[in-house]
Amino acid sequence: MGPLQIKELLKASPEQQSVTVKGWVRTKRESKNAIFIALNDGSTIHNIQAVAEPGQFSAELLLTVTTGACLNITGQLVESQGSGQAVEVKIQDIHVYGAADPEVYPLQPKRHSLEFLREIAHLRPRTNTFSAILRIRHTLAFAVHKYYNDKGFFYLHTPVITASDAEGAGEMFRVTTLDLNKLPRTEEGDINFKEDFFGREANLTVSGQLEGELGAMALSKIYTFGPTFRAENSNTTRHLAEFWMIEPEMAFFELKDNMDLAEDFVKTVISYAMENCKDDLEFLQNRLAEEEKNKPQNERSQPLLEKLSFVVDNPFERLTYTEAIEILLKSKPHKEKKFQYPVGWGIDLSSEHERYLVEKHFKKPVILTNYPREIKSFYMKLDEDGKTVRAMDVLFPGIGEIIGGSQREEDYDKLLQRVHEVGIDPQNLWWYLETRKFGTAPHSGFGLGFERLVLFVTGMSNIRDVIPFPRYPKSAEF
Incomplete structure (x- = not known):
């Protein structure tokens, strides 16, 4: 099973028992009476202190014990003589797995900018900030699977490679094995995708929703997470x-x-993180407060744990898009022309409009429903007025929309008409349309961008800092 993790050792009762601890050096300091090594193995935000006596180890060995070095320490677990933790390790032996030359190791014990850390994404998980984020990310992912399993859902693996554009918005990455220097052409001069691996154009998916609907039409309740x-x-x-x-x-x-499920889902997974990541969340809350201490009071963010409680403890306000537009038109920022983007029925609400509804008007999370059909996807069920669809967006403080969903159109003729209206070739979605021919049923669903959730829960300001190896234009380094 390997050595006990530092997380467990810090909870243990100190009885001078022999222990082995392995991890990376965060700091080392020497005094005339002792040598103190702070070791961390990633299992917790907290380090364990290991203490050696002066002269106990050779100067040559101690020169390799620097920030970033990886050590195997054996010793006795004893009551800590200092403040901050109950136990420490009285060192008997040190083995250096890997040294880290302080002249070139980039993570010295000082504050580093997030921009700099993105350049060394292979090392940034060793920092307090990113180790906390990654532990929270894991906990949220576990909570997602637990939630749906407990609710009787089945986890469906939908394709990563697809020939459909679920959103109808383009902007997809093409998947091909064709030689880009010798592209086969049709008689008309177009690329001949019949000679490609799949015999047709293929892309990386933008959503598993359409295939997810197929699963729901057989298993009743499914979820994708990919x-x-x-x-x-x-x-x-x-x-x-x-x-x-x-x-x-x-x-x-x-x-x-659909709205009931979305509200219960986000409240449950956020509550799970609050219960199981207390130390990490407190660290990130303090980090955010330190970052903003020089800002005017009215420009500072809501304390992180307070913001999370704001979502968990409040019933979400539910109203239609039309009602929201009326509120925005009567709002002080609109009347004083302080909104950057115009307000009017038919617009796609911007983040500033969504945040006004959540943070200023209702002071609680909001679910907006029944949006204009023109600004929503083809698969959403038409309302009886023919002007709006049964869409729903969940809006959070500080972030705006975090969930988008709808009741899906189950009527074959209406769905086919919408497919034609938005310019999609029905042949490309024949399989999707057929589910409306064979045993159609009312059905609904929604999508939650996982990084958006992690961004909210951690209080970070840039989505590139809540995924281990971010991919964005001109960046695929790691």
Whole structure:
């Protein structure tokens, strides 16, 4: 089973028992009475202190014990003589697995900018900030699977390579084995994809939703949780080219059922992280407060744990898009022309509009429903007025939309009409349309970008800092 992790050792009762601890040096300091080594193995935000006596080890060995070095320490677990932790290790032996030359090791014990750390993504998990983020990311992922398993959902693996564009928005990465220097051509001069691996154009998926619906039409309740890709040339703090999506699809769920599930889902997984990542969340909360201490009070973010409680403890306000537009038109920022983007029925709400509704007007998370058909996807069920669809977006403080979903159109003729309206060739979706011919049923679903959730829970400001190896325009280094 290997040595006990530092997380467990810090909870142990000190009885001078022999222990082995392995990890990476965070700091080493020497005084005339002792040598103190702070070791961390990634299992917790906290280090364990290992103490040696002066002269106990050769100067040559101690020169290799520097920040970043990987050690195997054996010794006795004793009561700590200092403050901050209950136990420490009285060192008997040190084995250096790998040294880290302090002249070139980039993670010295000082503050590093997030921009710099993105350049060394292979090492940034060793920092307190990123180890905390990655532990929280793991906990949230586990909570997602636990939630859906406990609710009777089946985990469906949908294709990463697809010939369909679920959103109808383009911006997809092409998958091909064709020689780009000798592309085969048709008589008309177009690329002849019949000679490609799949015999047709293929891309990396932007969503598993359409295939997820097929699963729901047999298993009733499914969810996907997998990588998705978007070739949008966007260099913002909210966009990635490769990200993970959670997409449940449920037969026999109508719009209200969909909203109930989305609210319960996000509250449950956030609560799970709050219960199981207390130390990491407190560290990130303190980090954020330190970053913002020089800002005016009214420009500082809500304390992280307070923000998470804000979501978990409040019932989500539910209203239609039309009602939201009326509120925004009557709002002070609109009347004083302080919104950057215009307000009017038919617009696609911007983040500033969404955040106003959540943070200023209702002071609680919001679910907006029944959006204009023109600004939503073809597969959403038409309302009786023919102008709106049964869409739903969940809006959070500080971030705006975090979930987008809808009741899906189950009527074959109406769906086919929408496919034609948006310019999609029905032949490309024949299999999707057929589910409306053979035993169709009301059904609903939604999508949650996992990195968006991790961004919210960790309080980070850039989505590139909540995924281990971010992919964005001109960056695929690691």
